[in-house]
Amino acid sequence: MSETSDAKHTAADEQPTVATDEQPPAVGTEADGVGVAAVPATVAGLPATAQGHFAVVNANGTLARGFGAVSSTRLALGQYQVVFIQNVASSAFTATIGLTGSVGTSPSGEIAVVGRAGVPAGVFVQTWNSSGVPADRAFHLHVSS
Template identity: 50%
Template sequence: MATFLRRKATAVTLGVLALTLAGGGIAAAQPTTKASTEVAQPGARSSGATQPPVSAADAKRARAALDAVGAQATAAGTVAWAVASSGGSLLRGSPEAVSVTRYGPGQYQVLFNYDVSRKAFQATIGTTDQYNIPPAGEISVAPRLSTINGVFVQTRDSAGTPADRPFHLLVAN
């Protein structure tokens, strides 16, 4: 009888331990009080995380850039590129790069003469002259809202505050 009770006590102890661990795992999996975008993208909480609206003048410039070449499709494997100054000037680029517009601290639009809405973007904070080290900071890119031939670029300093930085942008087709 003592052996039976000892085995029963061991089974109960293991059962309680298993339920405790399972309950702890469930409690750890509960959602936090923060919104999911705030947890995944802390920068989304700060000011300037949204794109500025597309003005009528911006839309007209974008249409004019597309009309200049008839919105031709580019060949697969083509890479378009642009180098922009921190002030929002297009310094150099491939023939497809049309213009750069600065909207505010660290906010830029780069226009191309073809549809880039389904292309891959790569950007880096760069330097605009030879033999210099680029300023420290962060950069992000996204398709420009309501502009199929535009790319939106956001630059920040190392603390995450919007700041003007020169950059290099690649668009892979």
């Protein structure tokens, strides 16, 4: 290697490894797909009517309120799992950072949502501060099925 390559290699080796692109493994009853369908599916596999479920989750991971939400859990700093009463794997997810009460000012930040690996009724949520550093943030999540 050249001197320049060695310097780049050494600098890269000193960077801490942070696995922000991986979900922690699913455990417990949520991994078993616990839940019941709120509306029977049609022959095509689609719900007979469109449904909207929501969850309002505190920064510590507890469920403040919701409709169709079974549970919410803080998995790690800025990582949450929200489980609903039915399989949401083919649903659309929308989330925003926001306080769980009706007054106050929410801290700024960023949020991302995706289906929960290993939990068909679950949604995986990640939150960060405005600098992109993982941070616990309260949020509102809507699932359209």
